[in-house]
Amino acid sequence: MQSQITPSKHTLACAPRLSVVVPCYNEYESLSELHARVVGVCEGQVGPEYELVLINDGSTDGTWMLIQELCGRDSHVVGVNLSRNHGHQLALSAGLTIARGDRVLILDADLQDPPELLGEMMALMDAGSHVVYGQRTNREEETWFKIQSASLFYRLLRKLVDIEIPVDTGDFRLMSRRAVDLLNSMPEQNRFIRGMVSWIGLQQSAVRYERQARFAGETKYPFSKMLRFAVDAVTGFSITPLRIASYLGIVLGVMGVGLLVYTGYSLIIGETVQGWASLMTVVVILGSFQLLILGVLGEYLGRLFMEAKRRPIFIIDQIVAASREAELGDLTDAQADARRVP
Ligand code: UDP
Ligand code: MG
Secondary structure (H helix, E strand, O other): OOOOOOOOOOOOOOOOOEEEEEEEOOOHHHHHHHHHHHHHHHHHHHOOOEEEEEEEOOOOOOHHHHHHHHHHHOOOEEEEEEOOOOOHHHHHHHHHHHOOOOEEEEOOOOOOOOHHHHHHHHHHHHOOOOEEEEEEEEEOOOOHHHHHHHHHHHHHHHHHOOOOOOOOEEEEEEEEHHHHHHHHOOOOOOOOHHHHHHHHOOOEEEEEEEEOOOOOOOOOOOHHHHHHHHHHHHHHHOOHHHHHHHHHHHHHHHHHHHHHHHHHHHHHOOOOOOOHHHHHHHHHHHHHHHHHHHHHHHHHHHHHHHHHHOOOOOOEEEEEOHHHHHHHHHOOHHHHHHOOOO
């Protein structure tokens, strides 16, 4: 079984010029169209030397069956089946370790990000960029709430984190082999990939585009997952929330001194401050601040705990790919087990 993120096998003979990596969670309805469009674009831009890595992230709708079928029909397709649903970022991480291409394009299965931008992205990479990311100018047919919350998230993140993460940018991007290897060498469990890519540095550039509506199906990011994603992003790249305690302490301290002066003065002039209500308000506010700060500490501590376990980041159940049989011969038993072609 796959146990760690290991450098990919791109050093093997005949590494394709391009790998297209697509995490798929219940994307049965979009996959055939995705396959057709990616094949069209790749044949046009890079010729036959490309691979399409489709990662099935524990789908329940026949996605894996369709991926296997595509593998049978098209030798460019590499099917990767994860042992269960791991979430978008981990599914993507799994795909990036399997991809062998000199360049790697990350795409969503729902075709919201047009693969047709590949040519423009390749040109920017030819000019020296290691990462070319898609930057959304607008989002078609997404809910008002999704657009506003995403916009707020990107801008808040920008304020909080210490590195430059471009706004309105998802995981849709073309990366050089060097950038992918650097990303794969980062062992963290909570993976906020677009932040990790920014962290790498090197020359990065943007291609602006209009984000399309989903080709089929519904978003796999309900509010709870979006919130989790946002917390992962902030805690993974910033310790500013940990400083909230100090800032709040200072503010409340100043307020306390003010109150002390006020009560002392009232006592002198004979107007003792009364009030159970005001006392309770202060107690409740203080209590809630303390709980908030404990919660923030807990978030960081929980992440430390998860990292300390050193568990595998994802488990691969099976890899199906006609093009990978030679590679399987090169691997150790344990790795080959994880990558066995049936
Ligand atoms: N996805 C995944 N695992 C998950 C959730 C999503 O692999 O647990 C994939 C999904 O199939 C899609 C991509 O991640 O290819 C982005 O998901 P989605 O389109 O639902 O997100 P949105 O575009 O709405 O933010
Ligand atoms: Mg989408």
